[in-house]
Amino acid sequence: DTAVSQTPKYLVTQMGNDKSIKCEQNLGHDTMYWYKQDSKKFLKIMFSYNNKELIINETVPNRFSPKSPDKAHLNLHINSLELGDSAVYFCASSLAYPGSTDTQYFGPGTRLTVL
Amino acid sequence: RKEVEQDPGPFNVPEGATVAFNCTYSNSASQSFFWYRQDCRKEPKLLMSVYSSGNEDGRFTAQLNRASQYISLLIRDSKLSDSATYLCVVNKAGNNRKLIWGLGTSLAVNP
Numbered sequence: 001d002t003a004v005s006q007t008p009k010y011l012v013t014q015m016g017n018d019k020s021i022k023c024e025q026n027l028g029h030d031t032m033y034w035y036k037q038d039s040k041k042f043l044k045i046m047f048s049y050n051n052k053e054l055i056i057n058e059t060v061p062n063r064f065s066p067k068s069p070d071k072a073h074l075n076l077h078i079n080s081l082e083l084g085d086s087a088v089y090f091c092a093s094s095l096a097y098p099g100s101t102d103t104q105y106f107g108p109g110t111r112l113t114v115l
Numbered sequence: 116r117k118e119v120e121q122d123p124g125p126f127n128v129p130e131g132a133t134v135a136f137n138c139t140y141s142n143s144a145s146q147s148f149f150w151y152r153q154d155c156r157k158e159p160k161l162l163m164s165v166y167s168s169g170n171e172d173g174r175f176t177a178q179l180n181r182a183s184q185y186i187s188l189l190i191r192d193s194k195l196s197d198s199a200t201y202l203c204v205v206n207k208a209g210n211n212r213k214l215i216w217g218l219g220t221s222l223a224v225n226p
Contacts, residue, residue, distance in 0.1 A: 098212050100206070107158060
C-alpha cells in the first residue's frame with residue numbers, strides 16, 4: 001500500500017515544453033513538500049503546503065507552480081522547461097509543520113530529463 | 116559556512132568494520148536532528164532521529180554535541196546492505212522553519 005506516490009516516474013521532454021508532476025499521499029498528513037535533487041545529489045526544498053496553504057516558497061523560478069487541490073495531493077507544474085531543470089523531483093509529506101520532529105516520507109521520485 | 120556540512124566520502128570499508136560519520140551545523144538554535152539514508156536511485160528514508168542524550172538502534176548509534184554543533188552516526192559490524200548515502204538533516208528554527216539537508220556521506224561496504 002503506497003504511502004506517497006508520484007507520477008510519472010520518468011519524464012523526458014524537449015526544452016520549452018510545459019509538464020506536470022502529480023503527488024498523492026494516503027498517510028493523512030497535513031504537510032506536503034516538493035524537493036529537487038540535482039546531479040550533485042543536493043536535496044533542496046522548493047515548496048511546502050500545510051492543509052492546502054503555501055508555507056514554504058523558496059527561491060524558485062516562477063516557471064514552477066505548485067497546486068494543492070486538497071491536503072492529500074500536491075502537484076507541480078513547470079512551464080517553458082530548461083536544460084537546468086533536469087533533476088529528480090521528490091514529493092514528501094509529514095504529519096505536522098516543517099522543522100518539527102516529524103518524519104518526512106518521500107515518494108519514489110520523478111526523474112525529469114530535458115533535451 | 117554551510118548550514119549543514121558533511122564529508123561526502125566515499126567511505127570504503129570491509130564488512131564487519133565500524134565506521135563513523137560526522138555532520139556539523141551552523142545554527143545554534145536548531146532543535147531537531149535526523150539521519151536519513153538514501154540508496155542509489157531511491158528516495159531518502161528516515162534512519163533515526165538524534166536525541167540530546169544520544170540514542171541507539173541496533174548497530175546504529177547517533178550522538179549530538181551541542182557545544183561543538185555536530186551530530187554523529189556510528190555503524191558497528193557493517194553489512195553489505197549498509198552501502199548507501201547517509202544524509203544529515205537539521206531543522207532551521209525561527210519563522211522560516213524547515214529542514215536543511217546535508218549533501219550526504221557515501222558509504223560502500225565491501226565483501
